[in-house]
Structures are given as structure tokens and as C-alpha cells.
Amino acid sequence: NAGVTQTPKFRVLKTGQSMTLLCAQDMNHEYMYWYRQDPGMGLRLIHYSVGEGTTAKGEVPDGYNVSRLKKQNFLLGLESAAPSQTSVYFCASSYSYSGSYEQYFGPGTRLTVT
Amino acid sequence: KNQVEQSPQSLIILEGKNCTLQCNYTVSPFSNLRWYKQDTGRGPVSLTIMTFSENTKSNGRYTATLDADTKQSSLHITASQLSDSASYICVVSAFINAGGTSYGKLTFGQGTILTVHP
Numbered sequence: 001n002a003g004v005t006q007t008p009k010f011r012v013l014k015t016g017q018s019m020t021l022l023c024a025q026d027m028n029h030e031y032m033y034w035y036r037q038d039p040g041m042g043l044r045l046i047h048y049s050v051g052e053g054t055t056a057k058g059e060v061p062d063g064y065n066v067s068r069l070k071k072q073n074f075l076l077g078l079e080s081a082a083p084s085q086t087s088v089y090f091c092a093s094s095y096s097y098s099g100s101y102e103q104y105f106g107p108g109t110r111l112t113v114t
Numbered sequence: 115k116n117q118v119e120q121s122p123q124s125l126i127i128l129e130g131k132n133c134t135l136q137c138n139y140t141v142s143p144f145s146n147l148r149w150y151k152q153d154t155g156r157g158p159v160s161l162t163i164m165t166f167s168e169n170t171k172s173n174g175r176y177t178a179t180l181d182a183d184t185k186q187s188s189l190h191i192t193a194s195q196l197s198d199s200a201s202y203i204c205v206v207s208a209f210i211n212a213g214g215t216s217y218g219k220l221t222f223g224q225g226t227i228l229t230v231h232p
Contacts, residue, residue: 042203042205042222043158090157090158108157
């Protein structure tokens, strides 16, 4: 049981390049999330999904797209990377989103855009 | 605007000592409050989750308190160990129904960086 895994762990992009971050979970969770974490700030929600084939915008969605073609995978795409997208990206999943269901986080992807 | 403020920003203590971290929030409608531990280079890991009706919850040497009236929470660490060195994040959940989708919006604090010295 690996929990939540993310690939890659590190990546350096040049401005304008594109990339996709992959998140996978093996806990059969319905809900999945993408966050970014910047120094001195709390985690901020980029996009989330309440089930296979559904996605929704979070707090800071601009410049990102997501897809959830399979229940266990949640992809985060950057079509044209900008230096402002330099951050650590975390994926999380949860069984549901009410009451006390907790979110399980992946190890993070450190992205630098030059 | 929903906000979660944590204090202090950083804290240094000696191994074996106790410490208390603070969290104030303005989040509504309140669903639950969580404390996470985040080791350097790792994702956050849940320590406790408390709903409105719970005012104390323990997880080993970690004890969280919640005062829903004053919208304050604290995390007390007893007999600190070197492995307690980490960032501790207070997270408050607001339960939202938007367009037919139930969504628990989490507001994260900026974290308190705890360093335990031998």
C-alpha cells in the first residue's frame, strides 16, 4: 500500500515549456486534490476532483489544467510555465469530504521555472 | 475572508521540554479543525481532527484543544523529541455546497516551524 505517490520529485523548466505532474493513489479514494505550497504561505488549492471524470477549480487555478480519467490518477498540467509557478506541488486524496475524513498527502514535486 | 493564523512562526526548544503552538481562525461555516505535521521535504501528515463538539484530542505526545467560541486551537507537545522537529500546520475546514457538489474547503495556516535541539 503505497498511499499517494507523485512523479516527478523534482523538475526544472524554462519559461514557456509545458509539463504534466502525475499523482496516483491506491486507497480507492473518490476525492483528489492538487495544492501548491509557497514559502511563508499556507497550502493553496489549485484544482480538485470529486470522482473519475470530474474536476473543479480551487483557489488558484489559473495557468493549470487537470484531468481525472482514472479514479486512481489525477494529472496536473502546466501548458506554458511561468516563473510564478515555481513552487512545491502536493497531491492529496480522501475517501469523502464531509465530517472527519482526512486527506492523505503525497511527498511533493519541487518545480522551478527559470 | 477565511483565515488561519498561527503563532509563533518558529520555535526552538530543548529535547525533553514541552511546548504549545497556537492557531486562531476565522472560517465559516466551520466543519472541523486539523493539525498536520510536515517534515522537511515531505507531505503533511495528519495528527488530529476535531469537530465542533470536541474540545480535546490526543495522539500520543500530541494534544490538541479547540475552543469554538473564541475560534482558537492549540497543539501541545509533551516531552519533545528530536524527531518532533518539523512544521506544524493548522487547517480549518468549512463545509460548502456549491452547484450540487459538496466541497469541504480547507484553509491552511502558514505553519509553525519547530526545532528541537539535543
